[in-house]
Amino acid sequence: MATTGSSSTDRIYSKLIDEGSYDQSNHRTDVQHINYPVSPVRNPWLSGPGPYRFATICLAALSAILLISIIAVTARNKNKSASGVEATAEMQRQNANISAVMQKLQSENKQQQKERDELQKERDALQKERDALQKERDALQKEKDELQAKLDSILTTKAITPTPRSTAVPIVCPTNWHLFENSCYLITAQNRQSWSGSNRYCQTQGAHLAIILTAEEQTFLWNLLPRGHWNSFWFGITDGETEDEWKWVDGTPVEGGFWEENEPNNHINEDCGYIVKTQVLERVATKSWYDAPCNMPLPFICEKEMRSTSQ
Template sequence: MSTEEGSHSTEGMYSRLVEDGGTGADEEFGAQPAPSSTGVRGRLAHHGPYKVATACLTAFCLILLMALVAISVHYNRRDTASMDQNSLKEKNRELQNEIDQLKTKLEKLETTPTPQPVQCTDDWLYFNGSCYFISMFSHRWMESQKYCEDKGGHLAIIETDEEQTFLWDKLPRGHWNSYWFGISDEKVEGDWYWVDGTKLVRGFWEDGEPNNHVNEDCAYIVKTKVLSRVAFKSWYDAPCSMSIPWICERKAAK
């Protein structure tokens, strides 16, 4: 083949490719046709509804999540407020109970007499501003008075029901437990005087006492095992030389 013929042949093929839009060559060499703009728009139009639905669903989920968060915060605040109210009520009840207890204590303090500061040694008993000593030894009446004076006091002067009851309750029971106290009629028979010089106004004598049986010028108090005996009928007169225990009295130190 001549060069001229090859040239004409090539030109002929090129003309066909141009006329056919290049389709034949693409088919011949296995090439795929290029997508047209019409095909791309078709596929976008085909997938568009799914994208819109996805976007809507996502927005709905976000709205739902925000609603759940808001509801949770609301109920948490309500529960917290309810708990705070319950705590306040409980605190108020506790404070009211404490106030009531303090009021009760204050009322007791107001009705309780204020104790006076006193100083009685261990072997002396305090009552109504005085200290009392109940001996365990025996002396005659005058020796007993001297002992009490040495301790800063005197034989007990018993003037009231309360004082008589106090001393009577402190004495031990026995066959015939008797104790000197501070009264005598040595100067004038039948005229009983206390050791401080004041005259007896009221006594707690046993029935038939004092009887001055054998020159009995001093008085003592008796407590026995007989339970029928009472504090207000426990005084007897006896000879001052009799040796028995005694009861001292002195003012309590303040």
Template sequence: MATPEMGSAECDGMYSKLINKDEDTLYEEADQKPGSSDVQISVPSAGAAPGSRPYKLAAGCLGLICVVFLISIAVLCTHYKNLLFGVGEEHSALSHNYSSAQSTVERLSFNVSALTAAIGKLQREKGDVEKDKERLQSRVKELEEQAKPKTCPPEWLPFNTSCYFVSSRSKSWKDSNDYCAEKGGHLAIIHTPEEQTFLWNLLVRGHWNAYWFGISDEKAEGDWFWVDGTKLVGGFWMDGEPNNHIDEDCGYMVKTRNPSIPALKSWYDAPCSMYWPWICEAPNSY
């Protein structure tokens, strides 16, 4: 509502002053109500110019982008913080697992050493057991052999593991031994008193019933060897024998009519060329 005191020219002058005073200030006339005084609206110069709304929109968008950017950074920081925390926990768990695995390896290494020592001990014991087994098997075979029924041929008599033959003919010591060899044996080899007594009991008494057996010192005087090459140990010599009286290198035993002469003192030496009956010995599987 225009004041009555203010004319149109005066209003124009006031507007001109205002515009001249500040070119960046925009005056807009408010609702023109009759009789009201003019309303003055000032707008900052940057937006005062016509067409300033795109800048406002751009500023708003830029601010929004900044906010989104800041939020994104915050979210990423949180994410990576959680990720690093997870990695740390995983590293700690792996370290613990590594230590545990090392302990397990050390324990297993100790166990392997103990087992290796135990295996070595068992192998040695196994070797000892196998040797005992072989020895026992050999002994069992020997006993089975001894337990076999005696299978001596006719005119041959069994004793322990051998068969014996007492001849009724006479030959030299060498021919007697050859005869025994033809039958798969040799002149008797006498190692024990029992064997000597067994043979003695086979013989008949007589004036001078003599029998060759398998002993000789032909190779070296005084060194008596059996026909299998083993050296004589002991023997059942008559007192004063062997005496090599007339170059006597072969052994024989005598059973006279004198019952006081024992079986264990019945051996003599005589020249090997003499003719006497003989006693053969052969394995009882003969």
């Protein structure tokens, strides 16, 4: 197509030259016909320097710039796409963490709500109990007020004369006798008698062999006794009437007692009781009773019941 166009242009150009001369400002009348060699017409877009070539270069440069821009934009979009994927994954992880935290908070909230409900129930029960106690207190206060009113009425209608108090005279024991509660006790360290002889001597003093009923009384008497190799003292206990049926001198049965281990054992017809206190410090007051033959001469303990008088 480019060759055909060039041939046509060459023929037209040659014809114009062959047809002769032309006037130019009426100064020249004839023009010598000169045949110039006709060269082929080149493509103005690709021929030597000129505006078309510059435009072509600009278009090529713009195309290159556009191509580079497209490549850069495509690469950036790929980077953005990769970054977007990573951001999406990170966001999903954060969402998962947030969901886990939310579930934990919801669980804790449910537990706290349950505890609040239980505390509320307990509070309601306590409030109910408090109301009942308040009601009972009001009833008692009302009853107290009624009784106080009755008492005030009685006091205003009847004069009350107070009864004079009696003054108790303290108990005083005889010389060498020791007071414990309402009884006086005599420890005979030198006077030795059989069990029956000891009881008769106590009777001459208005007393009897000691009747020991409590651990406090037993400990009090034990502390009065001196220590020795085998210091023993008669007191008012015997099973002379019936074996193993121990009785006090007033005939009442013995309940319990403060016997040493494996006592009484009636080793050789032992029908009377005595207290032993030795040098062995491990011995205690509440395990010091033994049984022995009643005819043994031993010191003894007398007891005299005292009655306080009043003025």
